[in-house]
Every structure is written in C-alpha cells, then in structure tokens.
Amino acid sequence: MSDSPSSPTHQPAPNQSLNPADPQSPKPLGFNDIEAARILGMKPSTLRRWRSQGIGPVYRKIGRNVQYTQADLQEYHDRQAVGR
Incomplete structure (x- = not known):
C-alpha cells in the first residue's frame, strides 16, 4: 500500500444523467401515478x-x-374517513 494521498472524490460531469440510487442525486418532489396508486x-x-x-x-402536471x-x-x- 502506498503512502500517497487518496484519490479525489469523483464529481459527475454536469451533463451526466442522474442516478436515483445515488444519495447525492436530487429527490423528486412527487410520485408518479404508479407510485401514488401503490400508496393509496x-x-x-x-x-x-x-x-x-x-x-x-390533487395532482400536478x-x-x-x-x-x-x-x-x-x-x-x-x-x-375519505367515514364517521359513525
């Protein structure tokens, strides 16, 4: 093992596509209809x-x-609550 400093952290290029699994990737603000239907x-x-x-x-376009x-x-x- 060498005593050289560790390599710099990889920074994605500005035009690189977003990876949803990447914790640094921005999170979407909402759910699509498939995700919303699953929730409901x-x-x-x-x-x-x-x-x-x-x-x-309510939904947004x-x-x-x-x-x-x-x-x-x-x-x-x-x-949707039904009271008695």
Missing part, C-alpha cells in the same frame, strides 16, 4: 380515470408528467 392501495388506471373525470387526489405529492395523497386519504 389502488390501480394506476383508477387514478388515470379519476383525473379524466376531475375527481380524486410537470410538462407531460403527472405528479402527486405526499401531502396531497395524505389529504385525500384523510378526506
């Missing part, structure tokens, strides 16, 4: 149908992508 315990097609009908949880935030999914879930 339903099929993604149900969320897609609800969006076209104007019902269901980022370009052509649909995103649901954790807070909006929680709010929707809480509104």
Whole structure:
C-alpha cells in the first residue's frame, strides 16, 4: 500500500444523467401515478380515470408528467374517513 494521498472524490460531469440510487442525486418532489396508486392501495388506471373525470387526489402536471405529492395523497386519504 502506498503512502500517497487518496484519490479525489469523483464529481459527475454536469451533463451526466442522474442516478436515483445515488444519495447525492436530487429527490423528486412527487410520485408518479404508479407510485401514488401503490400508496393509496389502488390501480394506476383508477387514478388515470379519476383525473379524466376531475375527481380524486390533487395532482400536478410537470410538462407531460403527472405528479402527486405526499401531502396531497395524505389529504385525500384523510378526506375519505367515514364517521359513525
């Protein structure tokens, strides 16, 4: 083993694609319809149908992508409570 200093930490090039498994990679702000459906315990097609009908949880359009935030999914879930 040599006494030379350790090599510098690798810095990705600015145009390098993001790796979601990398802890340094930015985290998405929301969930896509597949992830949101899993959280709510339903099929993604149900969320897609609800969006076209104007019902269901609040969502955001980022370009052509649909995103649901954790807070909006929680709010929707809480509104579904049935009291007796």
